[in-house]
Amino acid sequence: MIGLNTDSNTSLLQQIQQRQNERLEQLASGRRINSAADGAAAQQIIDRLTSQVEGNRQSISNAYDGVSLAQVAEGGLSGITEDVNRIRELTIQAGNGLLNDSDRSAIQQEISQLQDNISQTVEQTTFAGQPLLSEEGSISFQVGANAGQQINVNTQDIGSQLSDVLNIDVTSQSVDDALAAADAAIETVGAARGELGATQNQFESRARSLSQADVNVTAARSRIADTDFAQATSELAAANVLNQSSIAVQAQSNQQQGAVLSLLS
Template sequence: MIKVGSDSGNLPLGQIQEKQNNLLEKLAFSKKVNNAQDDAAAQQIIDRLTSEVEGNRQSLNNVYDGISVAQVAEGGLGSINDDVNRIRELTLQSGNGVLSSGDRRAIQSEITQLQENISQTIEQTNFAGKPLLSENGSLDFQSGANANQSISINTQDIASQLGGVLSIDITAGTSVNEALEAADAAIETIGSARGDLGATQNRFESAARTLTQANVNTAEARSRIQDLDFAQAVSQQASNDVLGQAALTVQAQANQQEGQVLSLLS
């Protein structure tokens, strides 16, 4: 008896169905590589790029926090600088020979209030509980996805450097010259600290721009490998549908012929 096997017709149809199922999965997830089975080498590259993208994103958050810290510290120093300048102005005013002792007490009263403001500003200039102007140290921020990529903000004990200004008392023996020298030294100290913070803030902002561009480039590279080309996928789906219908027609004809042969032989 002659046997017309159906396996030869089923094999192409099965392959087409498998391709169609795989394509539908890609369309569902909008990815042409969903796991290592699709493309092992591509999946490894995607995993590395994803790690880099996530690392850059977190590093960018760190950098923005660093910028905020620098801005808070610089703002505190700016306020202190204003108070020191006012103390210097009052010191100059106290050097007027026509002032009475009562006038000088009134001037000293304002100087004392400004000194208290300075101390309060130093104490209250913090970020997330970290003192920025009352302790010597540094705050380190990871500014890249890899090792040895960090930026530090130096914190200072400003109060210890402003002792001369904080002890000015024109009613208790502090001369105009001594007060002016203390104020000038304080202004220089504050200016230096603000300059350091400004330079550090510029480093953070440069790192933020670099990380942002790197993340865009890395995400685009990952997308080219991972994401599905919908136009191409839909076209392939239509082609698979045609091939599937053709395979079904061939299979039906083969089954019909097999039935006819068996009928003749019986």
């Protein structure tokens, strides 16, 4: 008995059609790896890189939050510096021997207003509900995709450190003592501003390095995961040609099989 087997042609046609479907999916999704079935090892690498990209991007956001916090604190300290400098200027003015008690009382009224401004600035300088100038503490920011990558912002109780300048009274205090209190306050605030400036620079530097890392890791992930459109288009065209050829061969085989069976019948 004669047997005509077209299984091999059918299997080949199925493989070609599977390749067509894969290339069509790659072109439609823009991704060469759409699931672990497309490459288990590659998918694992893509997952790790994706995790790193997402961690880097959140860390960049955290770093810029740190910059904003430092800027808010710096703004408060800048206002305090201006007020203390004005208090110092008024203290020198009060040291003029030609002034009488009434004159010094008028000067003290302005000093008292400036002292109130300083106290309000200390209490009202906050970021996301966190006091920045009225409490000792530390605020931590995660600025990396991995453990141990934090930057800490130290907060200070500036108000308690400025108690002497907040108690200046030129109507009853010597000019020398008042000036010493003002100068000490300027030093204290200046040191705090210097520390904040260094911390802000640290945040900005970290954000820049994270942004560059994000570009590099994203590019690496893209090389593995994304479709090479030129290659996929070429392979799809080749698969289409093979598919058409296989269909023609299959049709011819079926025709020949029919002819043989008719002769045998």
